[in-house]
Structures are given as C-alpha cells and as structure tokens.
Amino acid sequence: LFSLLQEHQDNVMGGTMQSAIALLNNLVAHKDTNLQLLYKEGLVDHISSVFIETTALLLESEDKCSITNGGTPLLSLLDILQSMLRHTSTVVRLALQAQKSDAGGDTQTAEDLLLINKPLTDLISLLIQLLPNDDPEVYEGVIQCLSLLVQLYGGGDNPECMSPENIHSFAETLTSHQDPKQQKLLLQIIKRLVSNCRQMDHLSPVL
Template sequence: MLALSPDVVTLLVSCLLYVQKEPLLEVKAGSPLLLSLLEILHNLLRHVSTVVRHALQKTGSVVETEAAEELLLVNKPLTQLNSVLIHMLLSGDPEVYEEASQCLSLLVQMYGGCSPDCFRPEDLQVLTEALELQTHPKQQRLLLRIIKRLVTETHVPDWTSPDGRALVHVLQKLSQHSRSHADVSVWSLAEEILKIVGL
C-alpha cells in the first residue's frame, strides 16, 4: 500500500498555509499554484479514504487494518488545514471553492475535528457566509454535512455569540425554506444540526 512520507505531508501543509497567506492583491498570481496544491491534497485524501474504506469492509484482515490505521496516522497533520480550507470557501474562485469544499469534506469524514483550532468563531462566520452564498441544494448539503460532523466531533464555540447566533439563524432559515420547497435532505440536515446544538 502506497503511503506518503510524513515529510511530504508536512511540505504540503506548509505550502498550502504559505500560499493562503498571500496578500489579496497577489491572489490571482497564486491561484494556479493554490489549485495545484488543492488538487494534490484532494487526490491524497481520496486515496486515504479509499484505502480506509476498503480495510473496513474486509473484516478479519489485520494487515490491511493496521496499514489503513498507519496511513491515517501519517496523514493526520493534514487536519491543520481544516480552518484554512474553511476560509477558502469564500475565495470567490469557483474552482478553489470546489476543491477546498471537497478536501474539507474528506478531512472531516476521516478525522472529525482533530485539529485543536478547528471550528473557531471566525470559522463559524465563514461557514455562515458560505451557506448563504450557496443556493444549489447539492452544495448546501455538502456544507451542512461538514458542519454536522464538526459540531458532533468538536468543542463548538458559544452558540449565543454573534457568530454562533448568525449560523443558527441561517440553519433555521434553511430548514424552513427547504421544507417548503421539498428539499428534504437540506431541511433534514439543518434540523439535525439544530438538535445537536440543543436548539
């Protein structure tokens, strides 16, 4: 089974963090590099996800289970990118949004909210804005699944804070709007998140 060395994972994390810190005026110049890095990250996460899923389906294969666990462990530093990827959801570039949202989805599926700085108040604000900007149910479902996983797996900031209240308001709006427009999956996910946070 192919596994990236910890050095390659660290390099990928460092590069993405560096590119993300570019001044706004230079973002256009950095977009091709950023997209390339996101594509590498996406392919890596898909590979890890496939290996782990395969190992889980093959019950009794100790060797494959151990290899999958090691692969998850080696790639765990990628969870440092959760917050960075959340902020890329508002990049304004549809390609960056697509890659960042897919990477974030795979990361939270495999690791939940392992990163210590995951789901900070500013992340709540970005997720709120992203949910308001995305009007297509498919994109809303993806974002809602990410939020649900983070809410379930992490210590969430105070829901009575301005950022927390804003996200709750958008979730309630989505829940009511989707119910009246027969998008059951969006309504259901929004309702589930509201129940998890006790609202």
C-alpha cells in the same frame, strides 16, 4: 523535487515553485505512483508548509480573484491534498469492508496511513477561510478536501475549527451558494466539526 519545494518555499508565486507543485500534482495523481515512498520523503510536511504559505498570501491579499486565477499553485495544492485524502479514504474503506466480511483486511496499513496524514487536519481552518471564494474551481477543491478531512478525522485535535471567524466563513458561504447539493455538503461538514468540538469539550476536564 522536495528539496526544490523547501528551497523556494518563501516564493510560492515564483515559476520554479509552481512548476514543482504541478509536477508533484501529476506524480501524486498518477495511479502507478508509490505514495508510500513520497510519504517517507516528507510529502505531508512539505505540502502542509507550502499550503500554509500560499493561503497566507491569498487571505492577506485584497485582490483574491487575481491570485486564485493562476497566480499561485493553490489549485494544484488542492488537487494534491484531494488525491492524498482520497487514497487514504479508499484504503480505510476497503479495510473496513474486509473486516465486516470477515476477510481479514489489512487494518494496519489503513491505521498507518491515517496517522501519517493526520497533520493535514491542521489545514482545516485555512480551508474553511478559503470557502467564500468566487472561483468555482477553488471552491470545489476546498469543499472536497474539507469533506474528506472531516470524514476521516472529524475536526482533528483543533478546537478552533468552529471559531467565530470560521463560523462567519461558513455562514457567508451558505448564503452565497444556494445549490441544495452544495449546501447539504456544507452542513454535513459543519455537523461533523460541531460534533467533534463537543467531544473535545467533554474530554477536556478529564485531560
């Protein structure tokens, strides 16, 4: 499956790629799937690469609606990202709960999982650029992935998360999405990213 993704990475619009992504989505979402095996096969790198290719096409296209409405595997990719991040979040939460209750939780597994998935933070800026989207499914997938990423990692090691371009994207989204719950989630994401940027600015002279 991963070899198919690699072979057809230059043609994310093709049927073979979309079928492979859909299959991988079902696999990752299945409760009995051993994600550790997929991680060992390079799940994070493969998904990141295909996501970058797909979003590049989308962001360069003048007709974004037609691309998001089934023209690319974007929704399936967002589902895969969300499944990976939710799994990580659950493992981390359970480990923290076990620590607090003195049950001696398996923190090593949680730490390893956080480390394995950390390269996904490189997708934060791309996700922010996808926020101003008329497709509610795409928007929901994007904001959920962003929320999980910033909860787990802040903004990662990327100081560009609050670049002028990304700030404009946030502003546009806040203007177009008036639902209080959506705005609250957006503001929480922005707050975490701003806090992360400030921490990085504070550390940069030391580094």
